[in-house]
Amino acid sequence: MTEPRPACFHCGEPCEDDRFHVEWEGATRPVCCAGCQAVFELIHRAGLGRYYRFREGEGVRAPGDPEALADDWSAIDRNPAFRGADLGDGFFELMLQVEGVHCAACAWLIRSRLEPLAGVRRVSVDIASGFTQVEYIPEQAPPSRLAHELARFGYRPHLPLAGDAERVRLDERRAAMRRLGVAGLGMMQVMMYAVGLYAGDALGIGETARRFLAWTSLLVTIPVVFYSGLPFFRGAAAALRARRPGMDLPVALAIGIAFGASCVNFLRGQGDVYFDSVVMFVFFLSIARYVQMSQRQRNARAGAALARLLPEWADRLADNGTERVPAALLVAGDHVRVKPGRAFPADGVITEGRTRVDEAVLTGESRPAWRTVGDAVVAGVVNRDAPVTLEVRHAGAETAISALGRRMLAARGEHRTGLADRLAGAFIVAVLVLATAAAAWWSWADPARALPAALAVLVVSCPCALALATPAALAAASRALLKRGVLLSRGEALEPLARADTVVFDKTGTLTLGEPTLEHILLNPARAEWTDEQALAIAAAIEADSAHPLARAFTPGGTLPRAERARLHVGAGLSAHIDGHRYRLGTAALVGMPDDAGDEGIWLADDQGWIATFRVRDRLRDDAVEVTRALRAAGVELRILSGDDERAVSEVADALGITHWQSRQAPDDKIAALEQLRAAGRTVVMVGDGVNDAPVLAAADASISVHGATELAQGAADMALVGAGLAGVTTARDMAIRTRRLVRQNLAWAIGYNTLAVPLAFSGWLQPWMAALGMSASSLLVVGNAARLARPGS
Amino acid sequence: MSIIYLMIPLALVLVAVAVWALVWAIRSGQFDDLESQGWSVVLDDDEKPPADKEEGEP
Numbered sequence: 001m002t003e004p005r006p007a008c009f010h011c012g013e014p015c016e017d018d019r020f021h022v023e024w025e026g027a028t029r030p031v032c033c034a035g036c037q038a039v040f041e042l043i044h045r046a047g048l049g050r051y052y053r054f055r056e057g058e059g060v061r062a063p064g065d066p067e068a069l070a071d072d073w074s075a076i077d078r079n080p081a082f083r084g085a086d087l088g089d090g091f092f093e094l095m096l097q098v099e100g101v102h103c104a105a106c107a108w109l110i111r112s113r114l115e116p117l118a119g120v121r122r123v124s125v126d127i128a129s130g131f132t133q134v135e136y137i138p139e140q141a142p143p144s145r146l147a148h149e150l151a152r153f154g155y156r157p158h159l160p161l162a163g164d165a166e167r168v169r170l171d172e173r174r175a176a177m178r179r180l181g182v183a184g185l186g187m188m189q190v191m192m193y194a195v196g197l198y199a200g201d202a203l204g205i206g207e208t209a210r211r212f213l214a215w216t217s218l219l220v221t222i223p224v225v226f227y228s229g230l231p232f233f234r235g236a237a238a239a240l241r242a243r244r245p246g247m248d249l250p251v252a253l254a255i256g257i258a259f260g261a262s263c264v265n266f267l268r269g270q271g272d273v274y275f276d277s278v279v280m281f282v283f284f285l286s287i288a289r290y291v292q293m294s295q296r297q298r299n300a301r302a303g304a305a306l307a308r309l310l311p312e313w314a315d316r317l318a319d320n321g322t323e324r325v326p327a328a329l330l331v332a333g334d335h336v337r338v339k340p341g342r343a344f345p346a347d348g349v350i351t352e353g354r355t356r357v358d359e360a361v362l363t364g365e366s367r368p369a370w371r372t373v374g375d376a377v378v379a380g381v382v383n384r385d386a387p388v389t390l391e392v393r394h395a396g397a398e399t400a401i402s403a404l405g406r407r408m409l410a411a412r413g414e415h416r417t418g419l420a421d422r423l424a425g426a427f428i429v430a431v432l433v434l435a436t437a438a439a440a441w442w443s444w445a446d447p448a449r450a451l452p453a454a455l456a457v458l459v460v461s462c463p464c465a466l467a468l469a470t471p472a473a474l475a476a477a478s479r480a481l482l483k484r485g486v487l488l489s490r491g492e493a494l495e496p497l498a499r500a501d502t503v504v505f506d507k508t509g510t511l512t513l514g515e516p517t518l519e520h521i522l523l524n525p526a527r528a529e530w531t532d533e534q535a536l537a538i539a540a541a542i543e544a545d546s547a548h549p550l551a552r553a554f555t556p557g558g559t560l561p562r563a564e565r566a567r568l569h570v571g572a573g574l575s576a577h578i579d580g581h582r583y584r585l586g587t588a589a590l591v592g593m594p595d596d597a598g599d600e601g602i603w604l605a606d607d608q609g610w611i612a613t614f615r616v617r618d619r620l621r622d623d624a625v626e627v628t629r630a631l632r633a634a635g636v637e638l639r640i641l642s643g644d645d646e647r648a649v650s651e652v653a654d655a656l657g658i659t660h661w662q663s664r665q666a667p668d669d670k671i672a673a674l675e676q677l678r679a680a681g682r683t684v685v686m687v688g689d690g691v692n693d694a695p696v697l698a699a700a701d702a703s704i705s706v707h708g709a710t711e712l713a714q715g716a717a718d719m720a721l722v723g724a725g726l727a728g729v730t731t732a733r734d735m736a737i738r739t740r741r742l743v744r745q746n747l748a749w750a751i752g753y754n755t756l757a758v759p760l761a762f763s764g765w766l767q768p769w770m771a772a773l774g775m776s777a778s779s780l781l782v783v784g785n786a787a788r789l790a791r792p793g794s
Numbered sequence: 795m796s797i798i799y800l801m802i803p804l805a806l807v808l809v810a811v812a813v814w815a816l817v818w819a820i821r822s823g824q825f826d827d828l829e830s831q832g833w834s835v836v837l838d839d840d841e842k843p844p845a846d847k848e849e850g851e852p
Contacts, residue, residue, distance in 0.1 A: 126826065174820050181816040189809055193802075209798065216802050220809070 008032035009052075010040050010154065024052060039154040048109055066151035072313045073144035073157075075324045082326075083138050091121055094134045094143060095167070099156040101130040106155070113149055117141050132157075158312060169297050176290050183228035183283040189220045194276035214266055217275040225259050229282045231289065251285060253432060261454075314338075314345035317389065327379075330395035338383045338390055346395040347378045353388030357381045380691075385568060404667060404695060431457065431758075438762050457761050469746035472786035477739040480790045485723040486704075486732045493718030495743075496683050496701035498736035503631055503729070504674065504696075506688035507642035507652050510706050511726075512618040514689065520615040522601075527611055535612040537561060539604050542576045542585045573602070581606050618648070620655060621706075623725040628656045630730050639677075641670045643692055670696040687729060689713050702736075704729055735789075742789055746782045753778045 009022060009029035020031045022040045031037045043049060076082045084094035101107060107125035110132060114123045119140025125132045134146060147157045193213045200210055229252075236252035255278060262273040315322040317335040327345035330336065335351065338344055344357075356368035359381050368384050371377055377390065379399040396402070439454035474491030481488050488494070505511050521532045541563040563576040573586010584591050584605050591605030601613040628638055640661035642649045649663040662673060674696055677684050686693070686700035689709035694716040697703040705717035707724045714720045721728035757774060819825065 124823070124826070170826065174825075177820050177825055178817055181820070182813060185809055185812055185816070189805070192805075196798075212799065212802070216806065219806070 006030040008036055010036040024049065036154070039152070042152055043109070043154075048112060066148050069151045069156075070144045070148035072324065073147040074142075075313065075326070077138070077142040077144050082143065087135060090137055091135045092138055094136060094146070096132045096134065096146070096150075097158040098125070098130045098132045098150060099158060100154060101125060101132075109153060110150065110155065113153055114146060117145070117149065120146075172293065173297065176286075176293050179228040179231070180283075180286045180290050183224050183279065183286045186220050186224035186228070187279040187283040190217050190224075190276050190279045193217045193220075197273075211269075214273050214275075217273065218263070218266060221259065221262075221275040221279055224279045224282050225255060228286055229255050232282075232285065251281075255281060257435075311343045311345045328396050330392050332392055332394065334392040334395075336390050336392060337387060339387050340383050340385055343382050344377050344379050344390060346390070346392045347399045348376070348390040348392045348394070350375050350377060351389050351391045353386055355386040355388050356384040358384055401691070404691070434758060434762065453762065457758055469750050469782050470743050472783045473739050473743045473746060473789065476786040476789040477735055481719070481732060481735050484728070484731050484735070485721065486728045486735075487720045487722055488718070488732075489720065490718040493702040494732075494736040494739050497685055497718075497733055498740040500636065500683045500685040500702060500733070502637045502639060502677055502682045503685045503687060504639045504641055504677070504700070505658075506686075506690065506693050507640055507649055508618060508644055509689040509708065510687055510693075511624050511640070511652055511656065512620055514618065514708070516616045517619045518614060519617045519619075522613040522615065524610045524612060527608075530611055532612075535604055536614075538578060538583055539585055539602070539612075539614060541578055542566065542574050542583060617651075620652065621724070621726055623727050624656060627726040627730055628658065631733075632657070634730075634733070636733075637682075641665045641673055641696070643690075667692045667695050671699055674699055685733075686717075687726075688717070704732065738789060742786060746785055749785075750778065750782060 008031045009024065010031050020037045021028050022031055022037060022044075023029075024040075024044070031040060043052075084092045087093055098110065101110070110125050111123045114120050114134060119137040121135040123132065123134050136146065150157045193216055196213050197205075197210065197217075199205075200213075232252045232255060236249045239249050258274050258278045258281070262275055262278065266273050311327055313324050314327045314330055314334075315337040316325050316330065317337060322337055330346050334346075336345060336348075340355065350371055350373055352373060354370070354372040357371050357377055358368045371388075376393075378401065379395075380401045394400070435454045435457045438457050439450045442450035442453045474488075474494065477494060478488040478491055508514050518536075521535060523530055523532065523535065538561065541561045561578050563578050566574060566576040568574055572590040573584060575582060575584040575590075577583075585602060588601075588603050591603040591610055593603060593605075593610055601615050603613050604611045631638060637660070638656075638658045640649060640653055640658055642661070642663055643665055644663060646663040649661050653659070653661040662669075665673065670693070674684055674686065678701070683701045686697050686703040687706065688694075688697050688703070689706045691710050691712045693705075694710075694712045697705065697713055697716040703717040703719075705713045705720045706726065707721050709717070709720065719732055753774065
């Protein structure tokens, strides 16, 4: 029953039966459902079959019915507020967030489908975020039409609610890039002139030529300092106003002093100028700033992924039936109708109807729970069985799930600073103190040499090697990890990962596959005429139309008997007629067995009584045992924090030999448990997959999301496993330990070089050109050393 | 050595042009997506979608 099922050629989900096939490049490939088959046919017929050759990862599952989606979106066509920015010439710019964009092939597919549509001018797709900009004429190509087209190809468009935020992010990114570019080009120029000046010092240079080179250096340095360096001065000013000195303050001071002193020396016509150091300083710091900004933006996007969990539309009850409105516009007191199979659009209380809801998204609990009139439900939870009416209590940003997202971002924001940051901060302060000390000492000993000596200290300790030591190692580690199936999104996380002494796992979907698998069939010994296969076929036929997650466990091959007059027994199970016999499938009570006969199972009975019991279980990931064993052998303590019930958790914990586990943990409980561990002085790595894991992933010292994790969890985690197993956890840990060793070597070198060079500069023995040479050699050494990480082995 | 009085101002002009080109490129979105454009060489060739492709339903 547990042999691997073939993966769908289009979406990669396991195929539940072999009913659907497609022909591609002369071979028959399995697909999982009619939707995926239709999407494949469409892509192929449109001559875009090469998508399958170039895509990375699988496509998304066909998002239901394009017609229904277009129907939803037609509300947008009529609402001018959602048209996007008016470009003036009849075109509007619509910002969509498209779900399912993985790679360049997806972006290409979207562009080549949308751009030929009448009324569409330009389409651009950002692969990383799925944000898609469309320039279009609303009258000719209404949004519903664009949505329909995207859905036909297996992508799911989402409302452009986050459009403004994304536009701000784009502007910020472009501004940072401009600053970086100006600093880089300026640095190249000034370094060139500096070579001339240093060579002149060594070989002799005319005073006019010298003045001229200094002049040009000054000319180029001005825009670098006042344009590229502006964010540092602003940051420093803000820090002063807030009376909380941050990293910007020493940086701005160093830039300001070095630039000011160079200008003074230049105008006096004596003493050295250090424009080269100034531009280099600004350039390297701008790089660091750019990287930081990219990471921050990625975090913010993870927050935007939350929006996708909530339905965009709600059916609000009006005087005459229902009207479709964007869920974001709901207010407390509205009544909305929620159909089965849809997620609740807002937090609220059920006022009519009775249904089962799937809360896996919030609690990790895999079994649906019953909700009826008076019960509270939260947005994002999926309605399973029957239509209900909901009275809205909290909508939009006030929903529990939005709060979850904010908590995750907050946990992110106060994220501990890495070793490199602490060192760099301490280093800059030390340099400033030393420079001041040099100035003080020389103004007492020989006032004429005070400024040159102070500046020499600043120059020679230009933190190139130090600044490069960690990023170079992290970049190499990140490349090496990607080759081994681990996507590193926050490099600094490698440091806590290397010294971690505790690894906390989520259960459902992390240690296990997160979907029920049929484990065992127990036949009634008194009913000898029944075989496993027959019982399973009947059960599968009854469950065939059920959205119940356990229905997925019943997946026999071949054709199923037809079930008729299927009926849902609330809270108990299903019944149906097959070949004239009435069958019941569900709890022990439903089939008339005593409850204490063991509730862990799905019971099948006909009118003569009990036939069989199916034991269904969430299966462990294939390599879970080996990985946990390897981690334990390395002296790491393992724990499980799960939202599931005690019985399910203890079963998994026993199978893996994990003695510390806690069940029924809400996201807040998980964070509390994590904080407790950290308060006890432990360094904690969290491995998880669900939305409910996101805050705790963000709060852990280092965090890993597994294959198939929700987008929110991936965004919250420091690294994501690309492969199906858990082996990436040990791979990442090994790599982290190697990286830590290498970073230490690099830092030792950089600090050693500086401790040697700074006293020489302090005492005035070191010529600037010697310092420049030593600085470059030291940077090269650091980068070369880091490249060793990418080598396989060890 | 007096050639530097010509060459360096020329170099400065070139740098100014380079900065202008960079700013233009950034502003027109050339650096927004560094991945998919590289693929377009591989993907966008003679295999165009059929011209008679259905116009989609309204």
